[in-house]
Amino acid sequence: MESRLRVQGHPIQPMLVTVPFGLFVCATVFDLTDLLGGPGILGEVGYWTVVAALVSAALAVAAGMVDLWDVPADRTRRTVVMFNLANAVMAVLFVFVCLARAGGPDRGASGGLLAVELLGLAIGAVGVRLGAVLVQRFDRHPGEAPTFDALGSAAGVGVEGPAHPTRS
Numbered sequence: 001m002e003s004r005l006r007v008q009g010h011p012i013q014p015m016l017v018t019v020p021f022g023l024f025v026c027a028t029v030f031d032l033t034d035l036l037g038g039p040g041i042l043g044e045v046g047y048w049t050v051v052a053a054l055v056s057a058a059l060a061v062a063a064g065m066v067d068l069w070d071v072p073a074d075r076t077r078r079t080v081v082m083f084n085l086a087n088a089v090m091a092v093l094f095v096f097v098c099l100a101r102a103g104g105p106d107r108g109a110s111g112g113l114l115a116v117e118l119l120g121l122a123i124g125a126v127g128v129r130l131g132a133v134l135v136q137r138f139d140r141h142p143g144e145a146p147t148f149d150a151l152g153s154a155a156g157v158g159v160e161g162p163a164h165p166t167r168s
Contacts, residue, residue: 013067014131016060017087021124023053024094028117031109043108050098057091079130086127093120098122 030046064084071077097116102106109117 003141013060013063014135016056017127017131020057020060020087020091020126021121023049023056024090024117024121024124027094028114028121031114031117034108035111035114040108042108044048046109047098047101047107049095050094050101054091054094054098057087057094061088061091076134079134083127083130083134086123086130089138090120090124090127093117093123 026038027046027049034040034042034046034060061084064080064087068084069079071080097109097113097120100113101109120121
């Protein structure tokens with residue numbers, strides 16, 4: 001499977017998915033802290049963090065739809081569809097949370113909304129796992145070492161030391 005949307009040879013969509021998931025986790029932590037008696041501002045911060053996550057999730061879903069066109073109709077397609085579906089369901093649950101909180105004076109979450117957020121994160125974790133499987137399966141480039149040594153050689157530093165030793 002070759003993604004149409006790539007940066008430096010790596011597919012964009014798996015990178016984009018991490019942003020909303022991380023923001024959803026942060027929003028849930030803010031809401032949990034707010035519910036446990038933290039400063040009232042944390043409810044507002046949690047709300048706006050969900051809004052930012054939903055914007056980034058829309059970008060990830062758009063990239064996922066572009067990539068879906070090139071997936072062959074086999075087991076891989078099922079995995080890609082499940083990956084995108086898990087991320088979309090997570091986003092829909094957080095849309096519900098966001099809409100329920102929009103009318104509140106401090107936009108803080110209730111215990112029920114926190115439970116919906118936790119369910120969304122659990123579903124999102126399944127999506128993250130499926131994304132990791134897809135990246136491991138398809139993001140291998142010929143001659144690329146799957147170790148940290150590959151990062152050193154890309155920066156001009158190999159196992160032997162710097163590629164260009166300094167003059168004394």
